[in-house]
Amino acid sequence: QSVLTQPPSASGTPGQRVTISCSGSSSNIGSNTVNWYQQLPGTAPKLLIYSNNQRPSGVPDRFSGSKSGTSASLAISGLQSEDEADYYCAAWDDSLNVLFGGGTKLTVL
Amino acid sequence: EVQLVESGGGLVQPGRSLRLSCAASGFTFDDYAMHWVRQAPGKGLEWVSGISWNSGSIGYADSVKGRFTISRDNAKNSLYLQMNSLRAEDTALYYCAKDELRGSSSGAFDIWGQGTMVTVSS
Numbered sequence: 662q663s664v665l666t667q668p669p670s671a672s673g674t675p676g677q678r679v680t681i682s683c684s685g686s687s688s689n690i691g692s693n694t695v696n697w698y699q700q701l702p703g704t705a706p707k708l709l710i711y712s713n714n715q716r717p718s719g720v721p722d723r724f725s726g727s728k729s730g731t732s733a734s735l736a737i738s739g740l741q742s743e744d745e746a747d748y749y750c751a752a753w754d755d756s757l758n759v760l761f762g763g764g765t766k767l768t769v770l
Numbered sequence: 771e772v773q774l775v776e777s778g779g780g781l782v783q784p785g786r787s788l789r790l791s792c793a794a795s796g797f798t799f800d801d802y803a804m805h806w807v808r809q810a811p812g813k814g815l816e817w818v819s820g821i822s823w824n825s826g827s828i829g830y831a832d833s834v835k836g837r838f839t840i841s842r843d844n845a846k847n848s849l850y851l852q853m854n855s856l857r858a859e860d861t862a863l864y865y866c867a868k869d870e871l872r873g874s875s876s877g878a879f880d881i882w883g884q885g886t887m888v889t890v891s892s
Contacts, residue, residue, distance in 0.1 A: 696878040711878035753877040757829045759817035
């Protein structure tokens with residue numbers, strides 16, 4: 662069971678806005694920045710959001726991140742079929758480990 | 771092209787050892803911290819270990835502490851993971867990943883290799 666808690670699944674229809682939550686504690690999300698990864702089937706993870714809300718070059722602005730207290734969220738607007746993937750949050754913990762959430766499987770209906 | 775290529779995976783018996791390598795190219799390797807992340811079949815991501823640009827700071831997940839050793843050779847642009855006393859639960863695809871922050875570690879991994887599979891079974 663992961664220290665960072667994500668819903669196992671989420672879904673939406675094309676064009677909709679979907680959010681994925683990530684809940685932690687004061688020793689991880691509460692005191693460190695949050696990163697988000699997208700993993701398409703059969704491929705390596707891709708950095709989607711870093712430092713809570715920053716998008717690497719090439720990531721569409723449909724993807725956004727936010728953090729409040731010990732929780733963080735990933736929002737995807739204008740949902741597209743190619744967004745169907747697994748999404749993971751991650752953060753440093755004060756024990757000097759990088760923690761990943763359990764992952765959320767996003768289905769585009 | 772920025773690239774990470776892992777090698778060294780395979781089938782190994784419980785209790786034996788294996789050494790993974792990761793060859794980096796397309797960026798200034800010795801400017802960045804590097805990490806190993808694994809993914810068991812059908813499961814999520816698990817951070818295994820990380821090493822700072824100058825090997826001065828090293829960390830391990832509790833699940834591998836005392837059994838795995840991370841190292842790097844900046845002259846060869848290479849990262850390594852020595853895995854000893856392997857267990858069935860170490861079976862996973864092992865990814866090499868680059869930290870996005872130059873000179874330190876943000877814990878955000880912006881470049882990933884394709885992974886090398888390690889299977890621990892008798």
